[in-house]
Amino acid sequence: MRKSLDFLLAAVTAFCALVAVALLVGLVAVIAQRGGPAVNWGFLTEQIRLVGAAGGIFWNLVGTLILLSSALTVCLPLAIGLALVERVWLQREGPRRLLRTLLYTLNGVPGIVFGIFGFVVFVQWCGWGKSWLSGGLVLALMIIPTVAVSLMERLKAVPKKYVEAAAGLGLNRAQIVWAVLLPQAWGGVVTGSLLGLARAAGEVAPIMFTATIFAGATLPKGIKESPVLSLPYHIFILAQDSFDPSVGSKLWGAALVLLALVLFLSVIALPSRLKLHEEANV
Amino acid sequence: MSDCCPPPVATDVAPILEARGLEVRAQGRALIREVNFSVRPGQVFGLIGPSGAGKSTLLRALNRLADLIPGLRVSGDVRLHGQSIYAPGTDVNALREKVGMLFQQPVVFPTSIAENVLFGAKRLRRLSRGERAELVEFALTESALWDEVKDRLKHPATALSVGQQQRLCLARTLAVKSEVILMDEPTSALDPKSTQAIEELIRRLKERHTIVIVTHNVSQARRVTDWIACVCVRDGVGEIVESACCDAVLDNPQCREVIEYLSHA
Amino acid sequence: MTRALSWFFSFVALGAVTLLVGVFVWQSLPVWHHEGWHYITGTKWFFRQKEFGTLPMIYGTVIVALIALVLAAPLGFGAAIFTAEYLPRRVRLAVKVLIELLAGVPSVVYGLLGILLLRDWIYNLFEKFEPLSGDTLLTAGVLLAVMILPTIVTLSDDALRGVSSAQRRAARGLGLTHAETVLSIALPQAKRGLGAALLLALGRALGETIAVFLVVGRQDNNLPEHVFSLRAWLDAGQTITSKLGGSETNIAYGDHVHWGAMVGLALLLLIMTGTVTLLGTGFGKRSDA
Numbered sequence: 001m002r003k004s005l006d007f008l009l010a011a012v013t014a015f016c017a018l019v020a021v022a023l024l025v026g027l028v029a030v031i032a033q034r035g036g037p038a039v040n041w042g043f044l045t046e047q048i049r050l051v052g053a054a055g056g057i058f059w060n061l062v063g064t065l066i067l068l069s070s071a072l073t074v075c076l077p078l079a080i081g082l083a084l085v086e087r088v089w090l091q092r093e094g095p096r097r098l099l100r101t102l103l104y105t106l107n108g109v110p111g112i113v114f115g116i117f118g119f120v121v122f123v124q125w126c127g128w129g130k131s132w133l134s135g136g137l138v139l140a141l142m143i144i145p146t147v148a149v150s151l152m153e154r155l156k157a158v159p160k161k162y163v164e165a166a167a168g169l170g171l172n173r174a175q176i177v178w179a180v181l182l183p184q185a186w187g188g189v190v191t192g193s194l195l196g197l198a199r200a201a202g203e204v205a206p207i208m209f210t211a212t213i214f215a216g217a218t219l220p221k222g223i224k225e226s227p228v229l230s231l232p233y234h235i236f237i238l239a240q241d242s243f244d245p246s247v248g249s250k251l252w253g254a255a256l257v258l259l260a261l262v263l264f265l266s267v268i269a270l271p272s273r274l275k276l277h278e279e280a281n282v
Numbered sequence: 283m284s285d286c287c288p289p290p291v292a293t294d295v296a297p298i299l300e301a302r303g304l305e306v307r308a309q310g311r312a313l314i315r316e317v318n319f320s321v322r323p324g325q326v327f328g329l330i331g332p333s334g335a336g337k338s339t340l341l342r343a344l345n346r347l348a349d350l351i352p353g354l355r356v357s358g359d360v361r362l363h364g365q366s367i368y369a370p371g372t373d374v375n376a377l378r379e380k381v382g383m384l385f386q387q388p389v390v391f392p393t394s395i396a397e398n399v400l401f402g403a404k405r406l407r408r409l410s411r412g413e414r415a416e417l418v419e420f421a422l423t424e425s426a427l428w429d430e431v432k433d434r435l436k437h438p439a440t441a442l443s444v445g446q447q448q449r450l451c452l453a454r455t456l457a458v459k460s461e462v463i464l465m466d467e468p469t470s471a472l473d474p475k476s477t478q479a480i481e482e483l484i485r486r487l488k489e490r491h492t493i494v495i496v497t498h499n500v501s502q503a504r505r506v507t508d509w510i511a512c513v514c515v516r517d518g519v520g521e522i523v524e525s526a527c528c529d530a531v532l533d534n535p536q537c538r539e540v541i542e543y544l545s546h547a
Numbered sequence: 548m549t550r551a552l553s554w555f556f557s558f559v560a561l562g563a564v565t566l567l568v569g570v571f572v573w574q575s576l577p578v579w580h581h582e583g584w585h586y587i588t589g590t591k592w593f594f595r596q597k598e599f600g601t602l603p604m605i606y607g608t609v610i611v612a613l614i615a616l617v618l619a620a621p622l623g624f625g626a627a628i629f630t631a632e633y634l635p636r637r638v639r640l641a642v643k644v645l646i647e648l649l650a651g652v653p654s655v656v657y658g659l660l661g662i663l664l665l666r667d668w669i670y671n672l673f674e675k676f677e678p679l680s681g682d683t684l685l686t687a688g689v690l691l692a693v694m695i696l697p698t699i700v701t702l703s704d705d706a707l708r709g710v711s712s713a714q715r716r717a718a719r720g721l722g723l724t725h726a727e728t729v730l731s732i733a734l735p736q737a738k739r740g741l742g743a744a745l746l747l748a749l750g751r752a753l754g755e756t757i758a759v760f761l762v763v764g765r766q767d768n769n770l771p772e773h774v775f776s777l778r779a780w781l782d783a784g785q786t787i788t789s790k791l792g793g794s795e796t797n798i799a800y801g802d803h804v805h806w807g808a809m810v811g812l813a814l815l816l817l818i819m820t821g822t823v824t825l826l827g828t829g830f831g832k833r834s835d836a
Contacts, residue, residue: 002375002405002724009726010633016625020696021642024649027660027693081556089550101828106564108747108824109817110754112791116813117567120574124800141563174549195651202653205756205788209796232655232757239659239761255656266651270644347720352635379722389717392736402721405731451717458721 028263031256038253048215048229057254059218063132063228064261066220067211068197070136071143075196078140079147080182080189086148087155088177100152107145111205114138118210130227132220135211142206143196150192154185187272194269198262204232231258296364298323298492299344299381299462303358306339306348314340314520317358319511321462326484326493328507328528330500332543335513336520337496338386341464344494345381346374362462379406382460386467388447395422395442396435398450403457417457425453426483445476452483456491463487465495469502481506500544504532514539571814578807586811590770594795599808601815603770607684607784608819611759612752614688614780615695620745622692623699627744630700631707632729643704650697658761661690666762678781682764685780690758695748702747706740707733739830746827754820756788763789787816 046056082103090096115138122134158181166180212230214237220226231254238251297320304317314336321327329337342348343356346367360367367377379402391398399418403409409417418435422428427449431442439450448468455463465484469477484493484506497503503510510532511525516539524537535541578586582599589600626646630639666681669689710733718728734741764783767790771779791812799805 002727006724006726009628009729013625013629013633016622017629017642020622020626020700021645023693024646024652024697027652027657028649030660030664031656077552078556078560081553082560084549084553085557089553101825102561102564104828105821105824108750108754108820108827109567110756110788110820112754112756112788113567113571113813113817113820116791116796116810117570119796119800120570120810121566141560141567144560177549198651202651202655203757204653204655205792208792232653235655235659236757236761239655239662251659255659258653259656262651262653263648266648270648274640274644345720347716350716350719375722375724377722378720382722383717383720385713385717385720387713389711389713391714391717391732401718401731402723405723405727406721454721 028259031252031259034249035252035254035256038249039256043250043253044257047218048234054250057231057234057257060229060231060234060254061257062219063212063217063230064201064232066132066228067135067139067207067230068201070133071139071200072193072197074137074140075143075147076189076193079144079192080151082144082148083151083155083188084177084181086152088173088181100149103145103148107149109142111142111203114142114206115209117141118206123210128223129225130209130211130213131223132211132226132228133223135207135228135230138206138210139200139203142203143193143200146196146199147189147192150195151185151188154188155181158184187275191269191272194265198265198269201265202232202258202262204236208233208236231261295322297321297361298363299494300361301344301358302361304340304343304360305357306336306343307355307357308353312519313354314513317522319522319525321492321494321509323492324488324490325509326488326495326507328503328510329494329496329513330498330503330510330531330543331513331520332515333498335515337513338466340513340520341383341466341494341496344462344464345378345383346372347378347383349374379458380460381462381464382455382458384448384451384455384463384465384468387471388444388451390439390442390447390450392438392440394436395431395439395450398439399453399457401454403459406458421453421457422450424456424487425449426479427453443476445472445479448472448476448480449483452480456487460491462492462494465493467496467498470498477502500532504528512537512540512543514543568817571810571817575807575811575814577803578811581804581807586808587815590768592767592808594799594802594805594808597804599804599811601787601808601812603768604785604787604790604812605815606770606774607763607786608753608788608816610780610784611684611687611691611763611786612749614685615691615752616745616749618689618692619696619699619748623696623744623748624703624741626696626700627703627707628729628733631704632725632733639704643701646697646700650701654694654755654758657690657694658758661686661758661762665690673781676778676781679783680764682762682783683781684763684784687759687763687784687786688780690762691752691755694755694758695752698748698751699744702744703737703741706737706744709740710736743827743830746823746830750820750823750827753823754788754816756792759786760789760792765789765793787812787819791816 043056044061045058047058049055086096086099118134118138122128122137123130128134162180162184163176166176171179207230211227212233213227217227217229220228235251235254235258238247300320301317305315306313317340329340331337339348344360348354348356362381391401396418399421400414403417404414419428422431427446430446442450469480481502487493495507507528510528511522512531513520514523516523524531524535524540531540535544578599582589586599586601588602590602591598591600630642634642666686669683669686670678670681714732715728718732763786765785766783767785769782769784791809796809799809
């Protein structure tokens with residue numbers, strides 16, 4: 001009885017793990033297999049033609065990169081500021097916990113809520129219409145928690161002895177931040193940014209009302225009424241109403257490129273995350 | 283074998299636990315080798331020696347807890363009542379039930395005191411309510427904890443002092459009716475008073491149990507053990523270099539490593 | 548200077564968050580005036596008739612998320628038990644990395660798979676119940692289950708690994724089997740963390756937009772007579788997120804009440820996910836104590 005329970009638990013949980021891994025690996029395999037044939041140099045460097053049935057996704061890629069870089073530029077100072085306030089400048093545990101809770105909650109806010117927020121504030125109130133900048137700002141707000149929390153964890157892991165040694169040399173808090181804390185914890189900013197970008201790259205909901213259109217945009221020339229194309233929105237639109245087989249293969253191709261972009265960003269974030277894992281397990 | 287002290291147990295009694303050519307390797311490197319000893323029923327068998335010599339590893343090989351540490355390979359043999367515990371088909375869990383273990387740091391489970399005592403017992407045997415209550419009282423009395431906790435059996439065990447926690451762990455092992463109790467430096471985390479309590483317990487428990495104890499503390503070894511095996515490092519590998527009755531090893535060591543160890547301890 | 552800058556940027560960020568909540572409360576005021584509590588309890592949404600009842604969408608959101616949770620929880624817990632309690636450290640890390648990478652797969656990619664594969668499977672599988680199409684609440688639920696599976700696995704695995712191994716060793720030392728140790732030591736001690744994993748996954752399921760949008764059918768005013776009617780799962784439905792993601796958002800802005808009703812949906816969603824996330828983080832935290 002006890003023996004069979006012992007065996008049963010191992011078998012059942014092994015089965016669950018196998019199903020979970022198979023599901024997720026199978027998903028990537030399906031995308032790769034269907035999208036693979038469509039992806040070639042021309043696909044990446046040509047612009048869309050015939051409502052997605054021909055041509056490539058060049059401007060979609062460019063648009064996504066514009067959105068990502070503007071989001072990162074806006075997000076970094078805010079996230080670093082928040083992390084420093086939480087770890088260095090706030091002295092009492094109460095406000096610190098409040099700030100952390102706020103960040104965790106912000107992290108759980110659905111993308112569509114950010115999208116509606118951006119639509120109200122930037123598209124309507126600021127009168128920008130659909131603009132790359134509204135998209136960048138909205139995505140920046142969305143990935144702040146990821147970057148800030150990642151940096152906070154690293155700051156926490158900086159050994160106390162370094163801080164004490166620096167203080168012993170007569171450095172003040174601000175000097176310690178620049179000389180010890182940020183250099184030691186910079187990996188947290190990098191990891192957090194990569195993960196944040198990986199998330200932002202694939203999101204449609206925050207940018208569908210604020211920044212991106214399906215066709216007819218190239219490089220933005222200003223702020224007002226300057227939308228961009230983007231990769232996830234492209235897939236989103238084509239997926240809804242396309243049963244044309246030639247669109248189909250382009251569609252899978254676009255999905256494969258997006259998936260590759262996102263996985264690439266998460267994979268380069270991996271080594272430093274694993275390091276943190278190892279340290280946490282010692 | 284010296285005749286400095288009378289044998290505490292008749293040597294003609296069959297050993298309850300014996301190691302034969304026991305060797306433990308990790309990543310291809312031997313940690314301890316050629317370990318041979320016999321423990322008679324009712325004996326307190328001490329393992330002393332410098333730290334890092336592999337005493338704890340040796341202890342874990344005696345009830346196959348070493349199986350749970352990845353990368354450890356045990357060869358040679360350990361026999362309980364003459365039966366090999368490494369023979370294929372051995373019920374390892376039943377073995378650990380008979381050969382219990384007390385760790386260096388007390389490990390209590392985050393439940394009540396009574397639940398901690400019953401933690402193993404109620405899963406290994408079917409117990410009625412009455413039997414459970416009896417068992418709790420029996421085990422706690424045996425481990426000299428009953429008077430201190432009888433009014434708060436339902437309280438969380440984590441609130442006990444470390445010394446009390448260690449006695450609770452002992453009670454837990456007694457409740458599953460272990461014949462042999464392995465103790466890995468059971469008092470090194472405890473204050474002098476609790477240490478004294480545990481030592482008194484060891485002396486009392488040997489009427490019904492056999493104890494193998496790893497200790498760093500030579501005076502403790504003198505106070506509680508009947509027989510001592512000294513584990514020292516030779517050529518980078520732990521070995522039993524000397525094994526004799528307690529006073530013989532401590533007062534008249536024969537072997538260079540032991541003399542050196544005792545002079546530092 | 549450093550200090551001032553840190554505070555400045557933090558206040559900008561906090562200001563944005565405050566503005567976000569403020570915008571949703573303020574902009575939705577017209578619909579609360581117009582409908583009162585009927586906004587939440589009303590079962591009909593016809594914007595031309597200025598009738599805004601959100602109950603069918605709340606129902607859709609909750610049902611889809613629950614289907615996802617019911618399917619993903621046992622599978623996820625099982626997988627986490629296996630990675631945390633049975634796999635050697637290196638293999639465990641490898642599996643965990645794989646699963647975490649897949650947690651980052653964009654929802655539009657899941658949606659694409661849902662629209663091109665899952666939809667047909669569901670339709671064929673349940674053909675004898677005569678669903679109108681493969682776009683159903685169930686389809687959305689199943690798709691969401693796959694999406695939240697990595698979240699559940701990786702957070703539960705963390706929770707289980709958080710239980711000290713000394714406890715496990717002590718239990719094995721008493722003669723308990725591996726399974727008994729898992730069931731009596733690891734699971735009970737990790738239960739808060741496991742609960743938090745479920746709540747955070749639920750939060751993600753409630754707020755997921757794009758994948759659900761693509762397969763849920765976006766059928767307004769679809770509320771079954773019995774809340775727990777299983778047949779209704781095979782009908783098209785509408786969730787809060789799929790409504791917000793639709794074209795009605797663009798039409799609504801000119802009209803105060805209609806726009807208020809749309810923003811109100813976002814506010815409801817914000818409250819739902821916020822509550823679940825807060826509960827989840829608070830729940831997980833206290834397990835350290």
